[in-house]
Amino acid sequence: MKRLFSYSLAAMMGCASASAALSYTYTSGFENGGAIPDGDLTGWHDTRTISDIAAGQTLADLNVTLSLSGGHNGDLYGYLQHDSGFVVLLNRPGKTAADPSGYDNPGLVVTFDDAAGNQDIHLYQTFNPSYNGNGQLLGTWQSDGRNVHPSTVLNTDPRTATLGSFNTLNPNGDWTLFLADVSFGDQSTVVSWGLEITAVPEVSSLIPALLVLGGAAWRHRRRAQKRG
Numbered sequence: 013m014k015r016l017f018s019y020s021l022a023a024m025m026g027c028a029s030a031s032a033a034l035s036y037t038y039t040s041g042f043e044n045g046g047a048i049p050d051g052d053l054t055g056w057h058d059t060r061t062i063s064d065i066a067a068g069q070t071l072a073d074l075n076v077t078l079s080l081s082g083g084h085n086g087d088l089y090g091y092l093q094h095d096s097g098f099v100v101l102l103n104r105p106g107k108t109a110a111d112p113s114g115y116d117n118p119g120l121v122v123t124f125d126d127a128a129g130n131q132d133i134h135l136y137q138t139f140n141p142s143y144n145g146n147g148q149l150l151g152t153w154q155s156d157g158r159n160v161h162p163s164t165v166l167n168t169d170p171r172t173a174t175l176g177s178f179n180t181l182n183p184n185g186d187w188t189l190f191l192a193d194v195s196f197g198d199q200s201t202v203v204s205w206g207l208e209i210t211a212v213p214e215v216s217s218l219i220p221a222l223l224v225l226g227g228a229a230w231r232h233r234r235r236a237q238k239r240g
Contacts, residue, residue: 032069036062037077037206046202048083048193053162055089055192056202062209065183069211074178076101076124076155076207081148083193083200086114089162090191097178099124103156104194105134108167119200120149123208126175130154134167162194183209 038060048056076092078101090102101124106115115137121144122133131139133153142150157171189205 032065032209032211034065034209034211035206036060036209037204039204042202048080048088048191048200048202050083050193050199051196053192053194055190057188057190058202058205059186059188061186062184062207065209065211068214069183070214071097071178071181071183071209072212073210074175074207076175076205077122078124078189078205079119079121079148079203080191081119081146081201081203083118083198084114084116084195085118085120085149086111086116087193087195087197088191088200089194090189091173092187092189094178094183094187095181095185097181098159098173099155099175099177100157100159100173101133101155102191103134103158103160103165104162105156106137107134107165113195117143117149118147118198121203122149123152124155124175125152126154132156132171134158162192183211 038058042058043056046056076099078090080088085102086104086106088102089100089104091098091100104114107113124133130152131154134156136149136151136153144150155171155174157174158165158169159173160169187207191200191202193200
């Protein structure tokens, strides 16, 4: 019975996860046209509200898409916040003790996904990156995660503010993206940003269904034993 019950649980969780994967992309209505104030820590922000995910669902996985044009990537600091979740997406990419200015590439078109096979965006130039014709960084990267002031951040700082902080939260509500250009020079502009949300039912809401499945599995096994 335990084996049948485990298979039933895995199947239910897999189906719930696949059926609840939703994407949200924001490309308009940006304050200041998406232009991030140059050399200004007060920065730029955009808040969007999600309200169409069924009640009783919790976040199981979150990826973030971000498209920026112009400027210098090494000047950028950015985070995403929702409820108690907080992730540092960018914190002066390329900034190290030997290179206090960071990378000078003009923008990016990336997905942040903290899966184990992806690389830390803070050090993207060390991982044979790809760029488009405008010089923007491409690809899928782990979030920076270094929750320290952008004036002092280094590659050696611990990565404590990651996408995992959103797991188990209710995905409905306000999501705020914040970006700042902390050094004077060319200006960066937000072209678009988005969320890739996978949500699953809360464990408490699965219990009745699992009890039914467990009972059915037990009865099936009992009948099989009697026939044998």
